[in-house]
Amino acid sequence: MEFPTALLLNAIIAGLLLGGFYAAVSVGISISFGMLDVVNIAHPAFIILGAYISYIVNTHYGVDPIAVSLLLSPLFFLLGMALYRVYYLCFEKRGQESLRGLAFFFGILFITEVALILIFGVDYRTVKTAYADTTLRLGVVDFPLRLVVPFLVSMAMVVGIQLFLTHTFFGRAVLAVAQDQLALRLMGVNPVRIKELAFALSIATAGVAGAFLIVIQPVEPSIGREYIGLVFAVCVLGGMGSIWGTLLAAFVLGLAESFTSTFFGPSWAPAVSFGLLLFALAFRPAGLFGR
Amino acid sequence: MSNRAFAAVAFAIALAIAAASQLIANEFFFSAAYTVLLYVILATAWNILGGYTGYVNFGSAAFFAIGAYTTVALFYAFKAPLIVTIPAGTAVAGLAGLGLGYLTLRLRGVFFAIASLALAVVLFTFVVNWDFVGGARGAYVMQPSEVPFGLKRYIHLLFAIEVLMAAAALVIARAIETSTFGRGLAAIRDDELAAESAGVPTLKLKIISATVSGALMGMAGTTFPYYLSYIEPSSAFSLSYAVNSIAMPLIGGMMSWMGPLIGAVLLGTVQQLVQVTISSAWNLLIVGVLLVLFVTLAPNGIMGWVEAWRRRRNS
Numbered sequence: 001m002e003f004p005t006a007l008l009l010n011a012i013i014a015g016l017l018l019g020g021f022y023a024a025v026s027v028g029i030s031i032s033f034g035m036l037d038v039v040n041i042a043h044p045a046f047i048i049l050g051a052y053i054s055y056i057v058n059t060h061y062g063v064d065p066i067a068v069s070l071l072l073s074p075l076f077f078l079l080g081m082a083l084y085r086v087y088y089l090c091f092e093k094r095g096q097e098s099l100r101g102l103a104f105f106f107g108i109l110f111i112t113e114v115a116l117i118l119i120f121g122v123d124y125r126t127v128k129t130a131y132a133d134t135t136l137r138l139g140v141v142d143f144p145l146r147l148v149v150p151f152l153v154s155m156a157m158v159v160g161i162q163l164f165l166t167h168t169f170f171g172r173a174v175l176a177v178a179q180d181q182l183a184l185r186l187m188g189v190n191p192v193r194i195k196e197l198a199f200a201l202s203i204a205t206a207g208v209a210g211a212f213l214i215v216i217q218p219v220e221p222s223i224g225r226e227y228i229g230l231v232f233a234v235c236v237l238g239g240m241g242s243i244w245g246t247l248l249a250a251f252v253l254g255l256a257e258s259f260t261s262t263f264f265g266p267s268w269a270p271a272v273s274f275g276l277l278l279f280a281l282a283f284r285p286a287g288l289f290g291r
Numbered sequence: 292m293s294n295r296a297f298a299a300v301a302f303a304i305a306l307a308i309a310a311a312s313q314l315i316a317n318e319f320f321f322s323a324a325y326t327v328l329l330y331v332i333l334a335t336a337w338n339i340l341g342g343y344t345g346y347v348n349f350g351s352a353a354f355f356a357i358g359a360y361t362t363v364a365l366f367y368a369f370k371a372p373l374i375v376t377i378p379a380g381t382a383v384a385g386l387a388g389l390g391l392g393y394l395t396l397r398l399r400g401v402f403f404a405i406a407s408l409a410l411a412v413v414l415f416t417f418v419v420n421w422d423f424v425g426g427a428r429g430a431y432v433m434q435p436s437e438v439p440f441g442l443k444r445y446i447h448l449l450f451a452i453e454v455l456m457a458a459a460a461l462v463i464a465r466a467i468e469t470s471t472f473g474r475g476l477a478a479i480r481d482d483e484l485a486a487e488s489a490g491v492p493t494l495k496l497k498i499i500s501a502t503v504s505g506a507l508m509g510m511a512g513t514t515f516p517y518y519l520s521y522i523e524p525s526s527a528f529s530l531s532y533a534v535n536s537i538a539m540p541l542i543g544g545m546m547s548w549m550g551p552l553i554g555a556v557l558l559g560t561v562q563q564l565v566q567v568t569i570s571s572a573w574n575l576l577i578v579g580v581l582l583v584l585f586v587t588l589a590p591n592g593i594m595g596w597v598e599a600w601r602r603r604r605n606s
Contacts, residue, residue: 039401041349041408090587098400100586102347103537107583110534114576225530229412232405267427271416274409281406282394 384509
């Protein structure tokens with residue numbers, strides 16, 4: 001049998017493009033869970049929420065969903081601030097985050113999903129974009145623009161966040177919160193305030209990732225669950241809170257899923273990220289690139 | 292009350308309920324009560340690891356489905372009756388709890404929580420792709436036409452089994468709570484590092500706790516394929532099992548065996564009523580909202596109120 005070069009190349013490209021999208025989906029968790037130690041299980045719910053908001057604006061006004069999500073990201077930022085404030089007052093301050101805080105976020109995830117089902121039903125929703133049906137071809141390799149555009153915006157976003165975290169006072173304060181909150185307090189910075197803003201940033205990225213999601217594939221409320229394993233797998237594999245690690249892990253996962261669905265069939269793809277996550281937790285909890 | 296006396300009382304009450312239910316003519320009662328009892332077992336099982344030990348399990352649906360699909364697999368392979376599949380499903384789910392616990396309980400609690408969620412999705416994908424038990428199409432498990440013990444219908448038998456199982460779960464939970472083992476678990480919940488330094492074998496206790504909890508959830512699932520004579524992956528792995536088995540102990544109170552019982556009976560009954568009168572999507576929304584409200588505003592649940600009231604009356 002001839003080696004399927006074209007199939008292989010296409011699987012690699014599709015995996016990398018998918019990985020770029022996964023980086024946008026997981027970068028928020030790398031901030032909230034990896035750096036701030038806030039286990040936001042509800043992160044995928046905000047991704048789906050972002051997808052539906054882009055969908056509403058797109059169907060009514062025809063605006064590009066990704067542009068919508070970028071314009072509306074301040075709203076998600078405010079939502080994140082409010083959510084963190086509730087979380088801080090009710091759980092973190094009382095030292096109950098490990099059990100009740102988790103249950104709280106799980107409840108938020110569930111409420112968002114059911115509320116979206118009650119409003120929009122379980123039908124799959126799609127958006128119309130100028131580039132959705134275009135596919136560039138280089139030789140035997142396909143570059144569908146509905147994957148390329150989110151990939152490029154996602155790369156810009158992830159690199160932007162990394163530069164922001166390493167080159168601004170606020171960004172460095174976030175990294176400091178991750179390392180030693182007490183020391184930060186001694187320097188005269190309020191760690192709660194820093195965490196609030198950083199958590200808000202993580203929710204803002206979820207809103208944008210939601211727009212990518214609905215550009216890439218049709219969306220219905222309960223697909224958010226599939227992303228829970230994915231975001232945590234990427235975060236753990238990437239070494240908890242390293243943005244570059246997140247990016248690399250996202251590519252690894254994208255490739256793994258693309259190969260699985262190309263060579264074993266798409267019905268096995270959801271198990272890949274969770275399987276990798278179980279594997280990582282059991283054998284390599286410090287991540288692929290951890291110490 | 293000693294454990295033996297409590298067990299005698301619990302099983303006597305369970306048998307009395309099963310016998311008295313024969314006087315009820317309304318068939319809806321049995322199917323509604325069956326579901327509520329299912330939740331009593333799930334909530335009690337969840338609380339052994341969640342409430343007593345402090346580790347959150349998001350994968351209740353996975354353990355429940357392991358029990359259910361063990362029944363389906365054994366039924367398809369050997370036409371095995373319930374008396375065989377109940378212990379088998381319980382054992383397989385217990386082994387799953389043991390494996391998951393062994394792999395992830397040495398890490399921080401939050402990793403166990405995420406891994407339990409991952410287990411649910413991996414198993415779901417596995418069952419969807421496993422044609423022997425019906426795959427995504429689902430499987431039919433016919434109720435036997437002859438009902439033993441002179442009961443009128445098969446659902447009456449399922450109901451009686453479920454009552455006895457619920458009693459067994461409560462007896463086990465209470466026995467754990469009052470034992471040295473249970474004190475060890477409480478020490479882990481309150482301060483794991485201190486417990487470890489005081490000589491509590493934390494990892495061993497956590498793994499035993501995860502095994503017992505998983506086994507009881509599996510036991511609840513074993514009769515489920517007979518309940519509707521049909522089972523498919525998305526109903527067996529339904530997220531509502533995971534949410535309910537967390538919400539019920541949190542709402543009832545996590546510190547004693549009574550909390551999950553109260554939470555499950557209250558929340559389960561409300562859901563059965565809402566499901567009939569309004570819709571099933573609304574009843575899930577109610578569970579989610581109640582979970583968030585209780586966890587933020589009344590972290591010790593209904594039993595917490597009772598405790599506070601009792602203390603105020605005594606002082």
